Amino acid sequence: MAKVYKTLITAADRFVPSKLRPLWEHEAGPKxxxxxxxxxxxxxxxxxxxxxxxxxxxxxxxxxxxxxxxxxxxxxxxxxxxxxxxxxxxxxxxxxxxxxxxxxxxxxxxxxxxxxxxx
CATH class of the missing domain: 1.20.1280 (Monooxygenase)
Structure with a gap:
């Protein structure tokens, strides 16, 4: 399950706009x-x-x-x-x-x- 999640996050990572990048990369963010x-x-x-x-x-x-x-x-x-x-x-x-x-x-x-x- 962890591999599936990691694959999804990696795929989504490319589509995160630069303005949302701080939230995306935050220690308590969606990752x-x-x-x-x-x-x-x-x-x-x-x-x-x-x-x-x-x-x-x-x-x-x-x-x-x-x-x-x-x-x-x-x-x-x-x-x-x-x-x-x-x-x-x-x-x-x-x-x-x-x-x-x-x-x-x-x-x-x-x-x-x-x-x-x-x-």
Whole structure:
């Protein structure tokens, strides 16, 4: 698999414009896992944004707490590793924010259910 990836990168290398060359050659650029891991992690953010319309009674607080915790932890980690990975930082901030928002929705729902004597 590494040979296939290396062949693709070498082939694409010829087509990278000079203005994008610094990004392409960066220590955390598209030639490394430091670029692709955060790129694919955006799918978690997209799923979290899709869940904003989910009925509040169907939210999982433990799942949201774990996503928020990992978002916060990895946000910090992305700024202390070398090279600093700002794309990893950005995606994890968004994972944490969407999860914290969902936690807030779920907690508010539980509190209103307790005060109204409902579920």
């Amino acid at each position: 490394t896992i430091f670029f692709w891991a955060p790129a694919f992690k955006w799918s978690l953010v997209i799923a979290g944004l899709g869940d904003l319309n989910r009925p509040v009674e169907n939210l999982s607080i433990p799942q949201s707490v774990s996503l928020a915790a990992t978002g916060i932890i990895w946000s910090r980690y992305s700024l202390v590793i070398i090279p600093k990975n700002y794309s990893l930082f950005a995606v994890n901030v968004f994972v944490a924010l969407t999860s914290l928002y969902q936690i807030g929705r779920a907690v508010r729902h539980q509190q209103s259910a307790k005060t109204s004597g409902g579920k």
